[in-house]
Amino acid sequence: MAPEGAPALVLAVPGAPSAASRGLAEEIISIGRSELPGLDARIGYLEGTDGEDAARAEFPSLSGVLTAVADERNARAEFARAAGHEVPAPQGPDAVVVPLLAGPDADLLRRMRQALMDSSAAAELADVLGPHPLLAEGLHVRLSEAGLARADRARLFTVATAADGIILATTGGEEAVQAAGITGMLLAARLAVPVIAAALDQEGSVAAVAAELRGSGSAQLALAPYLIGPEAAEGLLDTACKEAECAAAEVLGAYSALGKLAVAQYSAALGITLGAAAH
Numbered sequence: 001m002a003p004e005g006a007p008a009l010v011l012a013v014p015g016a017p018s019a020a021s022r023g024l025a026e027e028i029i030s031i032g033r034s035e036l037p038g039l040d041a042r043i044g045y046l047e048g049t050d051g052e053d054a055a056r057a058e059f060p061s062l063s064g065v066l067t068a069v070a071d072e073r074n075a076r077a078e079f080a081r082a083a084g085h086e087v088p089a090p091q092g093p094d095a096v097v098v099p100l101l102a103g104p105d106a107d108l109l110r111r112m113r114q115a116l117m118d119s120s121a122a123a124e125l126a127d128v129l130g131p132h133p134l135l136a137e138g139l140h141v142r143l144s145e146a147g148l149a150r151a152d153r154a155r156l157f158t159v160a161t162a163a164d165g166i167i168l169a170t171t172g173g174e175e176a177v178q179a180a181g182i183t184g185m186l187l188a189a190r191l192a193v194p195v196i197a198a199a200l201d202q203e204g205s206v207a208a209v210a211a212e213l214r215g216s217g218s219a220q221l222a223l224a225p226y227l228i229g230p231e232a233a234e235g236l237l238d239t240a241c242k243e244a245e246c247a248a249a250e251v252l253g254a255y256s257a258l259g260k261l262a263v264a265q266y267s268a269a270l271g272i273t274l275g276a277a278a279h
Contacts, residue, residue, distance in 0.1 A: 002038040008069045008095040009041045009266045010062065010123070012115075014108045015230035017045045017059035024229060024254050025100065031259025032266075039263070042069065044097070046111055062097070062112065066119035070094045094121040096269045098262045101128040102135055102226050102252060103179040105172030126269040130226075131179055134257035136186035139168070139224045142249040148222040149191055161247075165218025166195040167209050169240055169248075170226040173199060180226045187224070194218060197226070200236045210244035223248035228258065 009032065013025050022043070029041045044062030057064070073094050099112055109125070116123045129135065143149035147161045166187065170180040180197035188195040194216065198209040206223075213221055223241055225232070229251040241248050252258065 002036050002040070003272070006038075006040070007093050007123075007270065009039055009262065010044050010065055010069065010095045010097045011041065011262060012044055012046060012062050012097050012099050012112050013048075013230055014046045014100065014105075015232070017048055018230075021045075021230040022059065027254040028100070028259045028262060031254075031256055032263045035260055035263045036267075039266075040069075042095075044115070046108065046115065062115040063118040066095055066097070066116065066121035066123050069123075070119070070121035092270060093124045095123040096126050096266045097123055098126045098265050098269075099128050100228055100258075100262075101172075101231055102130045102183075102228055103170055103172060103176045104128055105176055105231065108172070108231065124269050126265040129228075129258060129261040129265065131182035131186075132257075132261060133186050134261060135183050135226070135252070136190060138252045138255040138257055139183070139187050139226065139249070140190050141255065142252065143191075143222060143224055146222075146247065146249040148247060148249055161220075163218075163220050163222030163246070164193050165213035165216075165221045166191065166193060167206060167213065167221060167223045167240075167244055167246070168195050168197040168226050169200050169206060169223050169237070170197060171199065171201045171232055171236070173202065177205070183226065195224075198240075200232065200240055206240040207243045210246065221246040225249065225251045227251045229253055 011025055013021055025043045032041055033039050042065050044065035045059045046062055048059040048061035049057035050061045144151040148163045150162055168180050168184045170176045177197045177199050184195040184197050196209045199205040223244055223246055225237055
């Protein structure tokens with residue numbers, strides 16, 4: 001159970017708001033609540049609706065949601081005082097913002113920090129969700145669902161379309177590529193094939209990695225998006241597949257481990273251990 005009076009977890013969703021990104025965020029939040037019953041979890045959009053009605057909008061802005069969380073906390077304290085109850089000073093922040101990002105993206109994280117400053121809440125920004133072994137597991141699952149990797153190395157059958165070289169495609173520039181490389185090593189260990197990270201938002205990066213893999217002997221490549229989904233501009237993956245001349249798996253999307261990782265980053269930001277959520 002979430003501790004009484006614990007700060008809200010606000011999932012920060014990047015990219016242009018859409019019904020798809022809302023459904024994705026709601027599913028991740030639902031998994032998070034199952035990991036930590038009683039968790040006050042909200043969704044705030046980096047490109048959402050600003051203003052006084054932001055918290056009631058279809059796609060509320062991150063700053064608007066944070067302000068609403070702080071206002072609700074203050075209102076509860078005022079109500080308790082009016083009823084004659086002693087109200088202790090609030091412990092910890094009003095909210096912990098968890099970026100819906102598999103890896104670092106300096107521009108998006110800067111904008112999230114700005115949203116925190118624009119709100120009236122005392123909020124903390126947690127770390128992004130990766131790198132993490134559970135993300136390597138998710139990438140493996142998405143590749144196997146697309147017929148680009150065996151689901152289990154221990155099984156004695158082969159997949160005719162299985163790739164012998166993986167381009168791990170991310171956004172966020174060089175820092176993101178380096179961070180993705182850590183998860184890439186974990187994925188390479190699972191698949192027993194080379195995995196090299198590339199930047200979708202850096203011209204020539206995907207093509208260069210494809211050439212490197214082919215030059216080292218990989219004949220059948222596959223692109224594994226190291227993305228949750230909303231953070232990538234439309235068309236980036238299609239362009240990358242054409243550049244690399246290979247098939248691609250789906251983005252991580254609402255892979256179940258993301259809800260666990262969101263709660264784990266929330267608890268880490270608060271310096272507390274919350275059972276299974278910490279694993």
